[in-house]
Structures are given as structure tokens and as C-alpha cells.
Amino acid sequence: MSFGHAAPREMQPDSFAFTKENLEKAQQVIAKYPPGRQQSAVMALLDLAQRQHDNWLPTVAMDYVADLLEMPRIRVYEVATFYTMYHLAPVGKWHLQVCTTTPCWLRGSDEVMRAIKDKTGLGGHSRHCHGAKRDEFTCEEVECLGACVNAPMLQVNDDYYEDLDYERTCQLIDALKAGKPPQVGSMTGRQGSQAQAGSTSLQHVRKQLEEAAKQRAAAKPADTAPAKAEGSAEQPAAKAKPKAKGADAPATGTSDPDDSPVKTKARANKTGEAQEKGKPADAPEDPNPADVPSHPPKSGD
Numbered sequence: 001m002s003f004g005h006a007a008p009r010e011m012q013p014d015s016f017a018f019t020k021e022n023l024e025k026a027q028q029v030i031a032k033y034p035p036g037r038q039q040s041a042v043m044a045l046l047d048l049a050q051r052q053h054d055n056w057l058p059t060v061a062m063d064y065v066a067d068l069l070e071m072p073r074i075r076v077y078e079v080a081t082f083y084t085m086y087h088l089a090p091v092g093k094w095h096l097q098v099c100t101t102t103p104c105w106l107r108g109s110d111e112v113m114r115a116i117k118d119k120t121g122l123g124g125h126s127r128h129c130h131g132a133k134r135d136e137f138t139c140e141e142v143e144c145l146g147a148c149v150n151a152p153m154l155q156v157n158d159d160y161y162e163d164l165d166y167e168r169t170c171q172l173i174d175a176l177k178a179g180k181p182p183q184v185g186s187m188t189g190r191q192g193s194q195a196q197a198g199s200t201s202l203q204h205v206r207k208q209l210e211e212a213a214k215q216r217a218a219a220k221p222a223d224t225a226p227a228k229a230e231g232s233a234e235q236p237a238a239k240a241k242p243k244a245k246g247a248d249a250p251a252t253g254t255s256d257p258d259d260s261p262v263k264t265k266a267r268a269n270k271t272g273e274a275q276e277k278g279k280p281a282d283a284p285e286d287p288n289p290a291d292v293p294s295h296p297p298k299s300g301d
């Protein structure tokens with residue numbers, strides 16, 4: 001919950017309107033809701049307005065959103081002042097939001113706040129810039145940000161940093177000062193939200209898989225002993241078959257005995273003889289006279 005106050009009058013701009021691109025985005029969001037329910041788009045549109053206006057929401061931007069959604073302005077103010085994601089006054093280049101709700105508090109959010117105080121001089125209620133110049137850091141305490149499993153955690157602008165302690169928070173602030181924010185997520189490197197001691201689920205399956213992998217690795221050398229395979233570089237290259245004279249077919253590299261030069265020539269002779277007799281080349285041979293019966297077939301045979 002946010003109890004932020006609007007920026008002083010001298011900081012407030014005179015007008016606000018979505019850019020053409022953002023207006024199109026706003027209309028796409030509004031179109032997701034049924035007719036008469038367009039007010040449901042209020043949070044998305046306030047976020048869009050804040051991003052367009054240097055990460056804070058002037059009063060005229062809230063009014064603009066209210067008019068666009070045809071809802072009372074006070075209803076928009078209620079939303080914008082409730083959630084800490086909306087900033088009603090300018091915030092620093094790095095806006096730190098420290099979760100101090102019970103899980104994070106039990107896991108050391110006080111140490112996170114101490115590190116921020118030591119490194120930036122800010123407390124948990126330094127949520128806005130007060131001068132004309134933008135501050136490098138602003139900081140506020142917020143309620144649960146939904147990353148309790150990796151508590152304690154801290155949000156920097158749009159990014160979450162988790163598994164913090166005093167030293168890691170100091171390192172994070174130093175990196176931000178240097179303009180090199182570290183990789184977001186757990187600062188201890190744990191994956192997702194697994195237990196700190198490592199994975200605890202399905203360990204028997206992991207063991208089975210590791211055992212199977214070991215067995216495969218042990219069996220591999222015997223199965224794949226480097227035999228000198230035929231056609232390997234050390235084998236003499238197979239001799240190219242002589243091509244039948246006049247044959248245009250490309251060499252196939254097969255060892256079909258029917259392709260031997262002698263047989264090829266015999267086939268050519270046979271084709272020539274058959275053509276002389278007016279028979280197709282593939283016609284069956286004349287039967288052996290010895291196999292022909294000497295008597296003519298009787299009718300009815």
C-alpha cells in the first residue's frame with residue numbers, strides 16, 4: 001500500500017497526453033474488456049502513463065486516464081495511491097523498493113535496509129526526489145512483492161534481486177552506482193526457488209539417470225572400438241569400373257556383375273540380333289527345339 005503524496009505544485013506539468021504509439025497500446029488494452037467495463041484497464045493505462053512520464057505520475061496524467069476511461073477522477077487517484085508501483089512524484093534513477101513484510105523480515109530485510117542506509121544514506125521513506133535535480137537513488141519500504149521464497153528481496157526499478165544479505169546488498173548498490181546492474185534474480189545463484197541446499201525433489205530419479213549415464217559411458221569404448229572401416233581414408237580407394245564402350249549411363253559405383261564389359265557386349269549383340277529378326281530386344285528366347293512336342297496339339301488340348 002502506498003501513502004505517497006503527489007509532487008508539489010511546482011513539479012507538476014501543465015498537461016499530459018499519450019503519444020500516438022501509447023494511445024494505440026491503450027486502445028488495445030481497453031479493447032480486451034467488454035463494453036461498459038473499460039474501467040478495468042485503469043491499472044495498465046496508469047502504468048503506461050508512468051513509463052511515458054519518466055517513471056512518475058503527475059496529477060494531469062491521472063486525470064487524462066480517468067477521462068479516457070470515462071470514470072471519476074477520484075477513482076483513479078484511489079488506485080494510484082494504493083499501489084506502490086505507481087510513483088506520484090519523481091523518483092531516482094535507481095528506485096529501491098525493499099520488501100519488509102514478515103517472510104522477508106524474518107530472513108533479514110533489516111540487514112538490507114542497513115546496507116542501503118550505509119551505502120546511500122537513505123531510509124525506507126526516501127521515496128521521492130525533492131530537488132530540481134534527479135537523485136541517483138530513492139528508497140521505500142514496501143509490502144510483499146511475491147518473491148517470498150527467495151527472501152529477503154529488493155526491487156530496483158522493474159527488476160527483482162533476491163537472496164540478499166548485508167554484503168550482497170552493498171555489492172548490488174556498488175554495481176548500480178557503476179552503472180552495471182548485475183544479473184537479476186537470486187544473488188546466490190540458486191535456480192528458480194529451489195531449496196538453498198540444492199534440489200530435494202525426485203532425487204531417486206536423478207540417481208537412476210546418473211547411473212544409466214555411467215553405464216552407457218562405460219559400455220561405449222567396447223561398442224565403438226575404432227575398427228578400420230571399409231572405405232576409410234586408409235583403405236585403398238575402390239577401383240572405378242571400366243565403362244562399357246558407348247554407354248552413357250553414369251557410374252553408380254555398384255558391383256553388379258551384370259555390368260561387366262563382357263556381359264554388356266553380349267547384351268548389345270543380342271539386341272542387334274533381335275532387331276534384325278524384328279523382335280523386341282526383351283522378347284524371350286526361342287524355345288529349344290528339343291523341348292517342342294513332335295506332334296501337333298489336338299483340338300481341345
Ligand code: FES
Nearest residue numbers: 099104144147148
Ligand atoms: S514477504 Fe517479501 S516478497 Fe513476500
